[in-house]
Amino acid sequence: MTGTIAIIRGFGSVFAILFGLQFVSMGAMEMSGPFWPLRIEELSSSGGLFALAGIGVYVCPMVGVSLTSALWGRMGDRYGNRLMMVRALAGLAITQLLVSFAQHVWLILLLRFLQGCCAGYIAPAQAYGIQVTGGRNRGVLLTWLQVATNVGSLGGAFLGGLILDASSFTAINLTAGFICAACAVTAFAILPHPVGETNRAARDRIGQDQASKARSTVPVWGLLVLTGMMLASRMVLQVPFALYMDEVFHAPYWVTGFSYGLLALGFVVAAPLWAQFFNDRSTSFILVWMALVAGGCSLLTTLAGLTRSVEYFAVIYLLWGGLLGGTTPILVALVSAAAADGRQGSVLGTAQSWQQIASVAGIAIGAGVSQIFGLTSVYPLVSLLYAASLFAAVGLWFSARPRLPVGDPL
Known part of the structure; x- marks a missing residue:
């Protein structure tokens, strides 16, 4: 474990920002996760609609992500992964705020699908992290970003339950939307633009790494x-x-x-x-x-x-x-x-x-x-x-x- 801590310290302050953004934003999106069936049941006019929409409210964002993640990834390679992270967080904020006011099951499903299409935060965050660390110890980096997602999900679900006990489902989504908006502003203002390695030793190391990959x-x-x-x-x-x-x-x-x-x-x-x-x-x-x-x-x-x-x-x-x-x-x-x-x-x-x-x-x-x-x-x-x-x-x-x-x- 000591070796892992040393590796994390070697990543620098950017890793702490990435970890925090992933923890907070993914936690915000999971605040409503366990409670969607309650909202869908409240708005459904029949048992059949509830059964269909109860699954669709979880599947629709996944379908949206699966259709667009590769596209956003290519855009990140061209225009920068940092920009794609800001775009994804802004998209999550906007769609989450819109969902909070939706009063129809089909509109919720549509917005959840669009939310998946606008999302795709995790992939550019991973690519950005690899870029700023020069590809060093990428397994450790990606694992800790995944840990941030899991811990954020657990904490977000708990916080969402507290909000639902005290207020309403609309309050959960409004809170999540504002949190994602704050994360987008933070990412844009704080995350540095990646600087490519230009010295000869770095180029030699990259060449050796790629040769190792080929083998x-x-x-x-x-x-x-x-x-x-x-x-x-x-x-x-x-x-x-x-x-x-x-x-x-x-x-x-x-x-x-x-x-x-x-x-x-x-x-x-x-x-x-x-x-x-x-x-x-x-x-x-x-x-x-x-x-x-x-x-x-x-x-x-x-x-x-x-x-x-x-x-x-x-x-x-x-x-x-x-x-x-x-x-x-x-x-x-x-x-x-x-x-x-x-x-x-x-x-x-x-x-x-x-x-x-x-x-x-x-x-x-x-x-x-x-x-x-x-x-x-x-x-x-x-x-x-x-x-x-x-x-x-x-x-x-x-x-x-x-x-x-x-x-x-x-």
């Missing part, structure tokens, strides 16, 4: 597929989780929320440790461990589906979250390392789009399977999907061999 990388599409498979496996449980807790354990709501939160807690605690463990490791080494992590996730989700003890179930979720801390941030760092330095925004935007597509697919699969085969079928399904990820990681490990840089074809 160790696997196809970017393969890394994106593996990332999507592991993310979709987790998202299968997004819709049926609360229903499963009620049917199998007859758990009160606080136990359901606590168990679900343990997944994020495990991620937050373990992700920096995984980042330090994988720092400066070869792609082949990381892929071997990805196979082991996928196997561990498969085993844990099998146990989660078999146990009828809510205490054991909670412990399994904490351990599962710990394993997840070594998946998406590390794989995204590999995707970034495989891309040319001038295309970080485009490649990371594509990665974010792919993650959103995988999330939507996972949510749809989980909702469909639980409806057709019952809630007890979801954990065996997740276990099988993680087993498939294991074989995908092994396949990528076998394909890792000397090759030319493969970031350009994306």
Whole structure:
């Protein structure tokens, strides 16, 4: 852990600003997250509309992000990732303020879709961070930015609940909109313009890094597929989780929320440790461990589906979250390392789009399977999907061999 702290200090003050912006802005957007079904139920005229819109209010932003992230990434490569961060925060602020006044379900769904289209903050923030740090220890950097997102989400949901108890759902969205607007102003006023490295030693180091990439990388599409498979496996449980807790354990709501939160807690605690463990490791080494992590996730989700003890179930979720801390941030760092330095925004935007597509697919699969085969079928399904990820990681490990840089074809 001491090594990780030293690396973070080496990033400088810009990292602290990036971490703070991501923590605050993502927390603001999650203030309304758990409570959208309450708002949709209040405005719905029928049970069918509520069922459809209750899913759509979460899926619509994901679809918007998946359609536009690659475009915003290319714009970031051309006009600067800093500008794209400000644009995304301003877009989130405007759409969140508009949503706060929406009184019709279909208008809310439209605004949520536009919110996803205007968003795309995470990818340019990652690309900007890599740019200002010269690509050093990118796995640690991306992991801590992901930690900021997770911690912000947990804190935002709690703050949103406090606001809802004291006021109204409209107040939650208004507060979030103003917070995002303040973040946009802060990013524009404080974040420095990246300065390219011009000295000979820096150019030599970059050349050596790129030569190392050429020897160790696997196809970017393969890394994106593996990332999507592991993310979709987790998202299968997004819709049926609360229903499963009620049917199998007859758990009160606080136990359901606590168990679900343990997944994020495990991620937050373990992700920096995984980042330090994988720092400066070869792609082949990381892929071997990805196979082991996928196997561990498969085993844990099998146990989660078999146990009828809510205490054991909670412990399994904490351990599962710990394993997840070594998946998406590390794989995204590999995707970034495989891309040319001038295309970080485009490649990371594509990665974010792919993650959103995988999330939507996972949510749809989980909702469909639980409806057709019952809630007890979801954990065996997740276990099988993680087993498939294991074989995908092994396949990528076998394909890792000397090759030319493969970031350009994306």
